[in-house]
Amino acid sequence: MTRLLYMDSIDACYARSFEATVQEARPDWLLLDQTLFYPLGGGQNWDTGTLETEDGAVLAVSEVTKRGPVKHVVGADHGLEAGARLRGTIDWDRRHAHMRMHTAQHLVSGIAYELFGGARTVGNQIHHDRSRIDLNPVRFTPEMLSDLAAAANAEVRAARPVEAVTMTRGEVNALMPEDRTNMDLLPKSVQELRVIRIGDDLDLCPCAGTHVRNTREIGEIEILRTKGKGKGTQRVEYTLDGLGDA
Ligand SMILES: [Zn+2]
Numbered sequence: 001m002t003r004l005l006y007m008d009s010i011d012a013c014y015a016r017s018f019e020a021t022v023q024e025a026r027p028d029w030l031l032l033d034q035t036l037f038y039p040l041g042g043g044q045n046w047d048t049g050t051l052e053t054e055d056g057a058v059l060a061v062s063e064v065t066k067r068g069p070v071k072h073v074v075g076a077d078h079g080l081e082a083g084a085r086l087r088g089t090i091d092w093d094r095r096h097a098h099m100r101m102h103t104a105q106h107l108v109s110g111i112a113y114e115l116f117g118g119a120r121t122v123g124n125q126i127h128h129d130r131s132r133i134d135l136n137p138v139r140f141t142p143e144m145l146s147d148l149a150a151a152a153n154a155e156v157r158a159a160r161p162v163e164a165v166t167m168t169r170g171e172v173n174a175l176m177p178e179d180r181t182n183m184d185l186l187p188k189s190v191q192e193l194r195v196i197r198i199g200d201d202l203d204l205c206p207c208a209g210t211h212v213r214n215t216r217e218i219g220e221i222e223i224l225r226t227k228g229k230g231k232g233t234q235r236v237e238y239t240l241d242g243l244g245d246a
Pocket of ligand 1: 042102
């Protein structure tokens, strides 16, 4: 089981390099004892970066997956075996864009639920240049979209702190409706959760993703467009200040 170093706290999401030992080496992927690389999942894209061997060879990490174990996809012919020591470095610009985008998603999802009569988040995709949230049930008018952007950007400017805390199901459910946090979709066997808290319970949501320390760091949120997805679901696409034309 690979230890996921970015899970420990919000501060841990800001670390850029780490040491690790290879646990299993295959021609095109490596399993490590610990990692800072975020694997594709929970709607968030993977980190890219490099793994440097003790001999100074630098392997590019092109993809990180977690269908079962966390696999760092590298080019073949790396020549590594279990036990090899590596120094990993993540691509910080991409990671930081994902952090800003993911905290923005929690903020927009929480506000949409409150503004639009319990519209719940039924899907999301976090990318480094533009991201999307699927909400249901909702039918946006231009006025609703400008209200949503205005309310979210007011919370960005209000510089709310963001924390990763461990809570029980009962504690989360006492503070937020289960359909707002999607707690009703989590297996009942999961009792302790890593929860991302924005401000003074402005938003609370179980999440294993990477996030910024303060809403101010998100920057201006710009809603780009909406798209009907059928059965009362509408998709909101957004970008952030400085990321849109990447
Ligand atoms: Zn999340």
